[in-house]
Amino acid sequence: xxxxxxxxxxxxxxxxxxxxxxxxxxxxxxxxxxxxxxxxxxxxxxxxxxxxxxxxxxxxxxxxxxxxxxxxxxxxxxxxxxxxxxxxxxxxxxxxxxxxxxxxxxxxxxxxxxxxxxxxxxxxxxxxxxxxxxxxxxxxxxxxxxxxxxxxxxxxxxxxxxxxxxxxxxxxxxxxxxxxxxxxxxxxxxxxxxxxxxxxxxxxxxx
Numbered sequence: 001x002x003x004x005x006x007x008x009x010x011x012x013x014x015x016x017x018x019x020x021x022x023x024x025x026x027x028x029x030x031x032x033x034x035x036x037x038x039x040x041x042x043x044x045x046x047x048x049x050x051x052x053x054x055x056x057x058x059x060x061x062x063x064x065x066x067x068x069x070x071x072x073x074x075x076x077x078x079x080x081x082x083x084x085x086x087x088x089x090x091x092x093x094x095x096x097x098x099x100x101x102x103x104x105x106x107x108x109x110x111x112x113x114x115x116x117x118x119x120x121x122x123x124x125x126x127x128x129x130x131x132x133x134x135x136x137x138x139x140x141x142x143x144x145x146x147x148x149x150x151x152x153x154x155x156x157x158x159x160x161x162x163x164x165x166x167x168x169x170x171x172x173x174x175x176x177x178x179x180x181x182x183x184x185x186x187x188x189x190x191x192x193x194x195x196x197x198x199x200x201x202x203x204x205x206x207x
Contacts, residue, residue, distance in 0.1 A: 002047035005039065006199030007192040012044045014183055016053055019155065025147040026177045027157045028123075030165055031185030037159045038121050040185060045157070049117065060155075061109065062117045067125040071139045075101070078118065083108035098138065102146040105154045115153045124164040140174040147177070 018027050031037040042064075052058035065071075065078035076091040087093075087108060094100040105116050130136045146154045160168070162184075169175040188196065201207075 001039075002043045004200045004203065005043035005047075007188055007196035008036070008040045008044050010192075011040055011183070011185065012048055015040070015045045016048060018181060018183060019049075020055075024181070025152060025155045026143075026181045027155075028168075028178045028182045029157065029159045029185060030162055030182055031159075032162045035162075035185045035187065037185040041119060041121070041157055041159055046117070046119065056113075059113070060115045060117050062119065064119045064121065066122045067120060067130065067139075069125075069129040069131065070135075071126060071130060072135070075118075075139075079104060079108050082116065084110040094142065095138070098141040099145045099149075101142040101154070102149050102152060105146065105152070109153065115155065117155045117157065120156065120158045123158040123160045124167070127164060127167040137171065140168075140171050144173040144177060 015027065015029070018024055029037045029041055046062055049057040049060060049062075061082045063078040063082045065074045068074050072091055072094050075094060079090065080087065085108075087104075090104065094104055106112075109116060126136055126139065130139075143156055146152055147156050165178075168178045
């Protein structure tokens with residue numbers, strides 16, 4: 001739906017600017033339920049990256065997941081969706097150590113120049129559906145290790161409901177990432193709402 005997505009250009013520019021920072025390998029997009037945070041990432045930010053608005057971002061690979069009750073299983077599925085070749089026991093490798101994700105990314109990418117963007121939608125499920133606290137901590141630690149490594153080739157974008165904003169802050173390391181690299185989705189302004197309505201109409205040849 002990217003070609004019909006209007007009204008969030010200012011927010012998209014802020015998200016792109018955040019990813020352009022030297023340490024811009026993590027981004028949390030936070031907003032109330034129904035505010036459009038998932039839409040701005042999927043129909044706004046990712047298509048903008050694919051147009052090459054960021055370095056060589058048109059060459060980046062994009063994997064998407066929702067944590068569910070078993071985030072490492074969902075992570076394995078997401079990584080395999082963009083992997084070049086077969087990788088048996090990938091989930092076991094991801095779980096083995098906190099740097100399992102960091103080590104897995106170069107293995108699945110096709111060459112030494114490629115990068116991966118991992119979009120984790122509905123990130124609050126890490127705190128609502130995952131029952132094993134040890135698994136939750138390890139998953140969060142693996143994200144921290146992967147995005148903070150100087151030679152890392154992974155960028156992580158998460159969407160999080162605003163009423164769960166406090167949950168990530170309870171985990172050292174990951175809480176600091178959220179503190180520094182967060183963009184908030186506010187309700188549409190009147191001008192934005194007008195663009196949401198008139199933009200698609202104009203594309204359809206209406207006045």
